[in-house]
Amino acid sequence: MTSILLSLVILLFSFLIPILISSSHVQNPELAVQEVNRKINASIARRNLGYLSCGSGNPIDDCWRCDTNWENNRKRLADCAIGFGKNAIGGRDGKIYVVDDASDDDPVTPKPGTLRHAVIQDEPLWIIFAGDMVIKLKEELIMNSFKTIDGRGASVHIAGGPCITIQYVTNVIIHGIHIHDCKQGGNAMVRDSPRHYGWRTISDGDGVSIFGGSQVWVDHCSLSNCKDGLIDAIHGSTAITISNNYMTHHDKVMLLGHSDSYTDDKNMQVTIAFNHFGEGLVQRMPRCRLGYFHVVNNDYTHWEMYAIGGSANPTINSQGNRFVAPDDRFSKEVTKHEDAPESEWQNWNWRSEGDMMVNGAFFTATGAGASSSYARASSLSARPSSLVASITSGSGALDCKKGSPC
Template sequence: MTSKKTKSNVFITLCSLIFIVFFVGSVSVRAGNNEDKAPSRISDVEKEELERSYNATMAARLAEVEEALSRHAVDDPEEIASMLELSVKNSTERRKLGYFSCGTGNPIDDCWRCDRNWHKNRKRLADCGIGFGRNAIGGRDGRFYVVTDSRDDDPVNPRPGTLRHAVIQDKPLWIVFKRHMVITLKQELIVNSFKTIDGRGANVHIANGGCITVQFVTNVIIHGLHIHDCKRTGNAMVRSSPSHYGWRTVADGDAISIFGSSHIWVDHNSLSNCADGLVDAVMGSTAITISNNYFTHHNEVILLGHSDSYVRDKQMQATIAYNHFGEGLIQRMPRCRHGYFHVVNNDYTHWEMYAIGGSAAPTINSQGNRYLAPANRFAKEVTKRLDADHGRWKGWHWRSEGDLMLNGAYFTPSGAGASASYARASSLGAKSSSMVASITSGAGVLGCTRGHPC
């Protein structure tokens, strides 16, 4: 066991490294601001060079911090997690310091978050997608619909101005919220094609009732919502379009259920504590990106693939990128069947059983993630094969490239190392795992206010 003196020295060293990160960032930004005030404005090329230099320095310093943490991770993983959080908090303060400091290495956020007029340019978000769901345009080509009423009195005849009335419309819509609200749904919310639900600028909770169902539709974006405490609902009539309503059997109580749908993007949501899964994608769904979300306090987090016998899920391609898998999680981050899954640049700080699991020979491509194993010495393995012995799963294509393993975490690969299968499980270029802290620092719902960058 490490002595108190050794821990103290480690902490002093870490604080010094963190101070260097912050100091270098401040000096770089001040230099950038001085250039901006000079009679001759800095050129675009010079801006790019400054940003590249700055980001490289930040990444190197964060790597030093994380290396020091890794050396001492076995002693106290909770202390390490809190130190990592402190280093992230200090390093991300740079976003407030200058015009080129907004870049984080997260290509989604860097596409739109620096714009102080984001509320006037909301639909720009639709052009910022990455991964297999990058072509999801949601309601980009439609009008804005402003939700003014948090009630959900009648799932068959929803009031105009409610979220349910908005999502069932046949035409494309970009749905926003007039004010903060908590929406408790009597029944599951059935979303029609070409819809964006955009919670930016309001604190919107979908909680304590039914939650979101995306069934047999296409082009849906769900962004900026708190979704939690979802309940099982059903055995009731529910409207799915202006011209159709029908009997719904019991819904499982997922936060977001994707069923037989394509071109779906779930981004910057905070999800926790639901009756079943937080995000489930099943029954032939594909072209999915799950990004920038903050997952906490849940057992079975993400399910991708309906069952081992449902072979239509062999077409599924899903990207899991830039998410933070946080406190109170147990398993399925994700749990995959049959298809092709790109798990890239996520931050795993908590799990109790395993992080990534699968059955029915899925292809899993893990790149540039940070895995911090729990204290339990029997739960250090990132991966878990289910319903198969070694003789069967040894041919499954699972690989780890550039992942950072902390506190004894380890990934068990299988299959041919250079299999062509990974071409179908590759959806974007992975960043270095040393950048994960910066890339995921804004995971979950953002506190966006008008006139300021998010």
């Protein structure tokens, strides 16, 4: 332990001393501290990712996908997150729970072996599946904290009923699941822990609903055709990463922020990275309110109304994305400033840096653009937009086979 602490001290001073020596040239001491933290984090990241790096340019996938023994190293995934949800560990520190029963007959007294029984437990759990299954939930699947739903190695569909709710809990990872055709639920009793169940009113019908949740990571899921949003985050939710997902055939794709007047959402921070927004999408990729949203290295190949929009003065940092405008009967504008006159929204801080605009696509940037708030809040570094097609080529739920890289 002493040697580890000594190494950390040496590492800290190796970064700090050059900055202190040149302190006469640093006008803002905060920047010096940020630079130290940046270099330490970068060094740690290189050590964590180095021995499994596949060189794809996708830092999440490079962290684990080339491991032929991924099935026995499942929990390594929890160390591969990036962005604002990078600290979501899910069920990393708990046991493996195998779902072998696709039924959901009783939302109040779920049977052991079902997905609902797994997610309501109090202890951390890493939840996997015994085989391919379609789970039609009777009511919302209300998650408890410190859970990972890991669909790798099976084709797992949550479809045809209410879907996933992450409400006032923390440290949740959803990975490798097909989530589609989600319906409204409610006016029913539903259990959310071994000790508590309660009355649920009518739900919205989201694929994944994050309500007052934090440290949430949704990665490599395929989502489509839900009643309301594919992924919505509202009511003070924050520390969220939405990455490597494939989204298709839906109208209102992603809402981030409850309402213009719900000011608790001003602290929301969401990273949207390496996703493919594909065919049949209309709007809200995402629609933002009040908080800070880093949209980085995504591939947008279809939208009918707009791709990225918002109201109530959100900060939107779009970097290294590829926007392929649809044909002439649809809008070619990427952005939509909503619910305010131009004299107001022209001051909102929206910028586009290194984005690729194809087939007439255009981004209406507003506000200060290069303000220091971007430098402080950016959640990861963007790769060149020319690499987006390859970075996102594996988006959505993966077909992982035992003994082979995913």
